[in-house]
Amino acid sequence: MARLKKGSMHSVLQNAVVAAINDPNYSFSLPKLSDWESVVSSSADEKQRLEFVGDAVMHLSVALYLYRLFP
Numbered sequence: 001m002a003r004l005k006k007g008s009m010h011s012v013l014q015n016a017v018v019a020a021i022n023d024p025n026y027s028f029s030l031p032k033l034s035d036w037e038s039v040v041s042s043s044a045d046e047k048q049r050l051e052f053v054g055d056a057v058m059h060l061s062v063a064l065y066l067y068r069l070f071p
Contacts, residue, residue, distance in 0.1 A: 010050075017057060 020026045 013053070017053070021060070
């Protein structure tokens with residue numbers, strides 16, 4: 001897995017996802033909209049990786065919900 005630069009938007013999101021997975025009481029707050037410029041203007045490869053991460057988070061959320069609903 002590629003290491004992300006400390007302080008980059010991607011590392012902030014990655015750390016938030018890891019914290020949310022490890023702590024069920026974690027409260028995630030989105031960065032300011034102006035901070036997303038670096039993500040929006042990034043390359044197609046970066047956008048594809050972010051899409052993959054978003055899909056993975058959505059699948060994890062649905063799986064956890066279903067697991068809790070039907071233990």
